[in-house]
Amino acid sequence: MTKSKELSKASVARLQLLLELLEQCEREQRQQITSSEIGEALGISAVNVRQDLFRLGSAGRPRVGYDVSHLIDLLRRLFDLNRPKRACIVGFGNLGRALAGSRIWDKAGYQLVAAFDKDSSVVGMELDSIRVRNISEIFGVIRAESIEMAMITVPASAAQEVANMVTAAGVKAIWNFAPVKLQVPTNVVVENQSLAWGLVALSHRTKQVGD
Amino acid sequence: MTKSKELSKASVARLQLLLELLEQCEREQRQQITSSEIGEALGISAVNVRQDLFRLGSAGRPRVGYDVSHLIDLLRRLFDLNRPKRACIVGFGNLGRALAGSRIWDKAGYQLVAAFDKDSSVVGMELDSIRVRNISEIFGVIRAESIEMAMITVPASAAQEVANMVTAAGVKAIWNFAPVKLQVPTNVVVENQSLAWGLVALSHRTKQVGD
Numbered sequence: 041m042t043k044s045k046e047l048s049k050a051s052v053a054r055l056q057l058l059l060e061l062l063e064q065c066e067r068e069q070r071q072q073i074t075s076s077e078i079g080e081a082l083g084i085s086a087v088n089v090r091q092d093l094f095r096l097g098s099a100g101r102p103r104v105g106y107d108v109s110h111l112i113d114l115l116r117r118l119f120d121l122n123r124p125k126r127a128c129i130v131g132f133g134n135l136g137r138a139l140a141g142s143r144i145w146d147k148a149g150y151q152l153v154a155a156f157d158k159d160s161s162v163v164g165m166e167l168d169s170i171r172v173r174n175i176s177e178i179f180g181v182i183r184a185e186s187i188e189m190a191m192i193t194v195p196a197s198a199a200q201e202v203a204n205m206v207t208a209a210g211v212k213a214i215w216n217f218a219p220v221k222l223q224v225p226t227n228v229v230v231e232n233q234s235l236a237w238g239l240v241a242l243s244h245r246t247k248q249v250g251d
Numbered sequence: 252m253t254k255s256k257e258l259s260k261a262s263v264a265r266l267q268l269l270l271e272l273l274e275q276c277e278r279e280q281r282q283q284i285t286s287s288e289i290g291e292a293l294g295i296s297a298v299n300v301r302q303d304l305f306r307l308g309s310a311g312r313p314r315v316g317y318d319v320s321h322l323i324d325l326l327r328r329l330f331d332l333n334r335p336k337r338a339c340i341v342g343f344g345n346l347g348r349a350l351a352g353s354r355i356w357d358k359a360g361y362q363l364v365a366a367f368d369k370d371s372s373v374v375g376m377e378l379d380s381i382r383v384r385n386i387s388e389i390f391g392v393i394r395a396e397s398i399e400m401a402m403i404t405v406p407a408s409a410a411q412e413v414a415n416m417v418t419a420a421g422v423k424a425i426w427n428f429a430p431v432k433l434q435v436p437t438n439v440v441v442e443n444q445s446l447a448w449g450l451v452a453l454s455h456r457t458k459q460v461g462d
Contacts, residue, residue: 048294052452053264060445079429083259118459119451135349139446143430148450175315189453190457213457219354229460231453234271235350239359239426241263242442246424247331249440 055092057082059115065108074105093136121149126187128154130202131194132162132172135217139191142168153185175205182209189213196220203230253442266303268293276319285316332360336424337398339365342405343373343383343415346428349377350402364396386416393420400424407431414441 047055061081065073075093079086084206093099093106096114100106116122127150129136136155145152157163158175165172173181181187190206192199199218206214207228214230216222222230258266272292276284286304290297304310304317307325311317327333328458338361346398347366356363368374369386376383384392392398401417403425404409410429417425418439425441427433 047455049268049452050265050293050295051263052455053268054261054406056448056451057260057264059451082261084261119455120339121451121454125454125457133349134345134352138344138346138349141345142446144447144450146446149454164310189457212460213453215453222290227460229453231449231456233449234355235353236355236358237267237448238442238444239355239361240270240332241260242424242426242440243332243336243360244258244263244330245440245442246336246400249423249438 042146051092052067054082054084055096055115057116058092059112059119062108062112062115066112071108072105073108073111075100077105079162096155103246119149121147123149125149125188126151126153126185127189127191128152128182128185128187129193130154130156130175130176130178130206131192131198132157132159133193136191136193137167139193140170150189153187154181156181175202178205179209182206187211189215189216191217192222193217262303265293265295266307266326266329269303270323270330273319273323273326277323283316284319284322286311288316330360332358334360335362336360336400337362337364337396338400338402339363339367339389339393339396339398339417340402341367341386341389341402341417342403342409343368343370343376344404346377347402347404350404351381361400365392365398367392377417384414389416390420393417393422398422400426402426402428402431404428 044111058078059218061078064100075086075089079089096118098106098114120251129140129152132155140152140155152170155170155172156175156178157172163174188211192202194202199220200222203214203222203224207224212228214222214224214228216230216232224230269289272289278325286297286300290300307329309317309325310321340351340363343366351363351366363381366381366383367386367389368383371457374383374385399422401422403413405413407429410431411433414425414433414435418435423439425435425439427441427443435441
């Protein structure tokens with residue numbers, strides 16, 4: 041159910057780069073930033089920056105620029121990073137474990153509350169405060185814990201079945217690492233994560249330096 | 252050493268989305284695509300699409316559009332995906348293992364040829380045809396194997412030391428998963444990978460559907 045105000049993928053990517061830039065400014069205790077500075081850092085025109093920020097609801101002041109912490113606040117609200125959303129991991133292999141132990145959850149406004157696997161040698165494992173449960177419990181746990189997002193890190197062959205289970209239990213968002221296009225109800229959002237993304241960018245940038 | 256022809260991060264992100272779209276077209280055996288179709292799929296204006304493609308060196312034909320396989324070829328060359336570049340992993344924990352076993356390397360034009368860890372319980376492990384070596388061997392192996400890229404998946408506290416070692420041995424590109432800003436010689440490219448990236452996009456899109 042795409043709404044007209046939904047941002048394009050390209051805009052979301054650009055605004056995430058902007059948020060990273062602003063957080064960097066905040067760490068350096070800078071309070072203001074101009075559209076030209078933003079444009080130069082991100083490689084887009086100052087005019088496009090002003091359009092983006094105007095749509096976001098912020099007008100800069102001539103020769104002073106934009107208030108860094110105000111922009112951060114607008115972007116965090118746009119991305120819904122302040123409300124802690126309850127999440128689970130399905131598939132506790134290497135990738136599931138690596139992500140369970142990472143700091144990404146807080147950063148993106150999620151709280152990891154459960155993990156599932158079908159492998160009996162993994163079920164019962166504990167990582168931080170999460171204990172891995174048998175996948176047969178998934179429906180009940182998602183309901184009882186009001187989990188709204190499932191990260192899927194199972195093999196491609198099992199991913200659709202997992203998607204069916206979690207959406208039947210009420211999950212509204214899936215972060216999918218399996219290389220397969222999932223079929224889900226229209227009110228469920230799927231974000232397919234490609235890890236090759238950063239690697240392709242690196243390849244491109246290395247070539248530029250070498251040329 | 253930024254050159255004037257280096258693309259901005261935002262452009263690289265946009266053109267990667269375009270490549271994914273075109274590969275999807277190719278799988279569906281579509282031979283032509285118009286700038287309006289591309290613009291609609293990526294959420295950018297047809298004018299911007301035509302500018303991007305013109306800079307890339309491709310002119311579409313009125314009412315026919317662009318040749319899909321030609322555009323794919325241009326983008327693959329832009330991203331340097333055709334030349335197999337030799338890579339190694341430093342840090343063979345959960346994330347290192349997950350990525351070693353994934354299909355990303357081929358996709359981004361890399362060939363994984365070595366892995367290193369300092370943990371004696373990990374050294375000697377084999378995954379596909381890669382055997383994990385002791386990190387003390389890193390200098391000699393990078394030289395002997397002509398490795399040009401190192402993926403760093405060690406804890407933040409060890410990442411700078413690893414970066415020093417691999418660049419001293421001749422590595423020209425680093426794919427960095429450690430949450431730390433690495434200091435490297437000016438002719439070395441560092442791509443910092445944030446896994447929170449897709450998660451933030453998911454958070455945003457879920458909020459839009461829920462509103």
